[in-house]
Amino acid sequence: MAVRNMKTTFLQVFLLIILSALESYAALDARYYDTTCPQAEQIIAETVLNASMHDPKAAARLLRLFFHDCFIRGCDASVLLDSTLQNKAEKDGPPNMSLAAFYVIDDAKAKLEKACPHTVSCADIIAITARDVVTMNGGPYWSVLKGRKDGRVSRAYETRNLPPPSFNxxxxxxxxxxxxxxxxxxxxxxxxxxxxxxxxxxxxxxxxxxxxxxxxxxxxxxxxxxxxxxxxxxxxxxxxxxxxxxxxxxxxxxxxxxxxxxxxxxxxxxxxxxxxxxxxxxxxxxxxxxxxxxxxxxxxxxxxGNVGVKEEGEVRLNCRVVNN
Incomplete structure (x- = not known):
């Protein structure tokens, strides 16, 4: 009887683990905003296209922004946060001093806040933007999984974890x-x-x-x-x-x-x-x-885009600062 109970308990725990993993995977969804902000991807695409027409380096800058965000604390838009008197943020860390095109994310976010307030995370905007600049320049298209939440922590010293050009x-x-x-x-x-x-x-x-x-x-x-x-x-x-x-x-x-x-x-x-x-x-x-x-x-x-994803948390009203 004891052996049977142990097997039952093990099976229950195993099923809970599997279900938990499936729920975690399913939390990000390519159709995440279909009902809450169906025009989100169109708004972002139009913003990216407009920026690319005026800035020939926009594609490289926005794609690099995605890499640098995900490689530090995961894809949580921590790279977008401005430094404060109390904290020096990632964007002011030595490897990130050359990052640019933050204005594109700001522009997209402002438009999204008008269309569907407090809905689309800054982390998702970065991920969608990275896909769009690739596709607009002749590269592949893929469905971006969405539903990330924005982080509240950004530390300049953590940018040392980015791989430098000199790495072997x-x-x-x-x-x-x-x-x-x-x-x-x-x-x-x-x-x-x-x-x-x-x-x-x-x-x-x-x-x-x-x-x-x-x-x-x-x-x-x-x-x-x-x-x-x-x-x-x-x-x-x-x-x-x-x-x-x-x-x-x-x-x-x-x-x-x-x-x-x-x-x-x-x-x-x-x-x-x-x-x-x-x-x-x-x-x-x-x-x-x-x-x-x-x-x-x-x-x-x-x-x-799935690295370090935060599925619970906030959607910033302004990508440069955490919500109050």
């Missing part, structure tokens, strides 16, 4: 793994750099005094290195100069991977994708088959 293969794999993302996800998400731009400071160590043996990183195409040197002639003073991360930066495509195969990865973290056997196959596959890249990128964006 092992460090990058470990960083992504902590967020439940595998090697394929890491290579696919890196493809977001296809619409990216980098200032000289992020890659100048590769073209000036790289090591005691090499002035230029030997993994870099030497003609390409000379092109970068012309744009960034000084190891320390280059102003706002920089380089797009692939040769078709206005289009979301697989050119980024072709550039890596040619030794023209701008960032060290880009080029090391091909130098590591654990990732080389994915780089070659995505360079050869754009549809394969699109499929994997969309899948990985959905996975990234």
């Amino acid at each position: 293969t092992t460090q990058l794999i470990q960083t992504f793994a902590k967020r439940g993302l595998g090697v394929k996800d890491m290579v696919a998400l890196s493809g977001g750099h296809t619409v990216g731009f980098s200032h000289c400071s992020s890659f100048v160590p590769r073209i000036h005094n790289f090591s005691l043996m090499h002035t230029v990183d030997p993994s870099m195409n030497q003609e390409f290195a000379q092109t970068l040197k012309q744009k960034c002639p000084s190891p320390n003073k280059n102003g706002d100069a920089g380089q797009f991360l692939d040769s078709t930066a206005s289009k979301f495509d697989n050119d980024y991977y072709k550039q890596i195969l040619a030794g023209k990865g701008v960032l060290l973290s880009d080029q090391t994708l091909y130098g590591d056997l654990r990732r080389r196959g994915f780089v070659e596959s995505f360079a050869k088959d754009e549809n394969s890249f699109f499929t994997e990128f969309a899948d990985s964006m959905v996975k990234l």
